[in-house]
Amino acid sequence: MYRETLEQRLPAVRERIAEAARRSGRGPDEVRIVAVVKGHPHAAAEAAVEAGLKDLGENRVETLAERVRSVGRHVCRWHMVGHLQSRKARDVFGITDLLHSVDSVRLAGRLGRAATEAGERLPVLVQVNVAGEESKYGFSPGEGVEAVHQVADEGGLQVRGLMTMAPLTDDEGEVRRTFSGLREIREAARRATGLELPELSMGMSNDYEIAVEEGSTMVRLGTALLGERPG
Numbered sequence: 001m002y003r004e005t006l007e008q009r010l011p012a013v014r015e016r017i018a019e020a021a022r023r024s025g026r027g028p029d030e031v032r033i034v035a036v037v038k039g040h041p042h043a044a045a046e047a048a049v050e051a052g053l054k055d056l057g058e059n060r061v062e063t064l065a066e067r068v069r070s071v072g073r074h075v076c077r078w079h080m081v082g083h084l085q086s087r088k089a090r091d092v093f094g095i096t097d098l099l100h101s102v103d104s105v106r107l108a109g110r111l112g113r114a115a116t117e118a119g120e121r122l123p124v125l126v127q128v129n130v131a132g133e134e135s136k137y138g139f140s141p142g143e144g145v146e147a148v149h150q151v152a153d154e155g156g157l158q159v160r161g162l163m164t165m166a167p168l169t170d171d172e173g174e175v176r177r178t179f180s181g182l183r184e185i186r187e188a189a190r191r192a193t194g195l196e197l198p199e200l201s202m203g204m205s206n207d208y209e210i211a212v213e214e215g216s217t218m219v220r221l222g223t224a225l226l227g228e229r230p231g
């Protein structure tokens with residue numbers, strides 16, 4: 001069933017990403033799809049890999065661990081895209097290729113210590129709550145540049161870029177400002193730190209084309225690829 005769903009949906013999604021990338025003066029290869037398989041059975045994750053998707057994501061570390069165990073550690077790159085409690089910092093090691101959601105100095109500190117002890121270097125993104133929504137995690141826009149500094153100073157962490165989530169709204173202008181806002185924070189952080197910060201993780205099923213137009217390098221897609229989550 002998931003194989004047919006993906007056969008139907010993936011080519012159109014890829015085409016829309018390619019067109020949006022072109023509108024931003026980039027090639028289709030400059031945007032990666034992270035298939036967020038949360039809420040779907042393992043068959044969905046396996047079908048995603050079979051369909052040629054190379055990056056899969058989960059929003060809870062417990063489900064990520066289960067998923068990696070059942071689907072395989074090295075059949076794709078694994079992304080942790082949701083909030084991680086500081087006390088669970090250790091749990092991402094060994095199962096995560098990119099953690100999108102470093103949203104506090106406390107979490108960064110725990111992750112850094114765990115990475116140093118494990119002798120690993122964990123690639124991470126710094127999450128910024130650009131729109132300032134109460135319900136969302138992340139550093140405030142004003143803290144963004146300093147947060148990149150602080151996270152990068154943690155020995156075991158490699159800051160690859162930034163992540164945000166846009167408000168759920170029909171107001172396209174507000175969504176676009178959220179994404180362009182993250183891009184501007186990235187530029188400021190680049191100047192301040194000298195880090196390359198190549199990745200901007202932004203865009204979900206309902207706003208990924210706008211995100212790509214504004215410079216996204218990773219769209220995190222669940223529903224657009226796999227349909228509504230069951231249950």
Ligand SMILES: *Cc1c(COP(=O)(O)O)cnc(C)c1O
Nearest residue numbers: 036059081204205220221222223
């Ligand atoms: C669930 C989730 C997504 C994907 O959501 P869709 O709207 O189904 O594309 C992306 N990012 C995060 C952080 C999520 O939790």
